[in-house]
Amino acid sequence: MKLFDVYPINNINIVKAEGSWVWDNKGTKYLDMYGGHAVISIGHIHPHWVKRIEEQLHKIAFYSNSVEIPIQKELAAKLGEVSGKKEYQLFLCNSGAEANENAMKLASFHTGRKKIVAFSKAFHGRTSLAVAATDNKNIVAPVNETDNIVFLPFNDEQALKEYFKNHGDKVAAVIIEAIQGVGGITVATDNFLRIIRNLCTEYGAVFIADEVQCGYGRTGKFFAADWAGVEADIYTMAKGMGNGFPVGGIFIAPHIKPKHGMLGTTFGGAHLACVASLAVLEVIDKEELMQNADEQGKYLMNMLKEMESLQNIRGKGLMIGFDVPDELKEVRKILLKEQHVFTGEAKPSVVRLLPALSIKKNEIDEFLNKLQLVIDEIKTSALISDLHNAE
């Protein structure tokens, strides 16, 4: 059997990882400034995470949600403590798309309404409602198309107010990434998030903060929306939650009441998933990784701003993006091939940095040196080719 060929892949076989580093099967060491797609929060193969999972494996890995699973309550308590949102309720699932799917479904159950407001360049996942709320026609199948999702321009306060004025009584939810990831590291303004909060409260709609990529400590606060001083009704999470173990979840505000059978999953909240998530939170807490994300993120951002060739450096904490001019469009490829550094991208010309929250200053310096080397190399070869052409 062949694999279903949906991913454009690099010809690299990663066989070992530690902290912010990974190694291929030939022994080449790579710096991971991409965090395995924003998933690695506490660093690859953190010893505490390994130990916790290993210990749990010898007890029980899984039993269904039809029995008491005390470790789910332990996880909920720790999440409440680390996020500061103790009064919220927790529903566990397995991925970011599933978290958003459940969030939008729950908003519709809660309000009895159908319309969901999403924004230009949003990415919320690939399952039915999540992909319908994703602003990329190429990944929406005909069966996913629905009039229930409305796209408004990101950060456009007037358009949002106007929509609510005319249709507010039909809106079940507004879903937004406080920092768009796949869309190219675009930061929602604090005021835009506050207006969403106010309109949702005024019209009885549910404010869903998709924190799958920007949340879980990545920006230096637990949720990126926390920077605006607003509270969402539902927060969705996944990527950093298990440090590579597939876990997703949603925080649900106390005024949204549960009913048996309303939501459900076979695998969500399994013993092994909970222990992986608990281990992540314990490390975030003990090693003060949110503070590290804030400090190292500021340092990285400031240093990038000093580099002449990069444009529009933006983001928060360790979620950083910048544009590269056309002459440097090969920078990511060369960084990977010659300097052995993984970075992320957003089309057409954004470089996305999403390293582990545990990254150290000397690792950031190493990245910056390598980036400068690649930029210099591209510029020198462009100069040489110009000279040849002029001869």
Ligand SMILES: Cc1ncc(COP(=O)(O)O)c(C=O)c1O
């Ligand atoms: C903001 C956001 N929401 C949802 C998702 C979907 O998550 P998953 O791939 O785990 O389904 C992603 C994935 O990149 C994301 O960035």
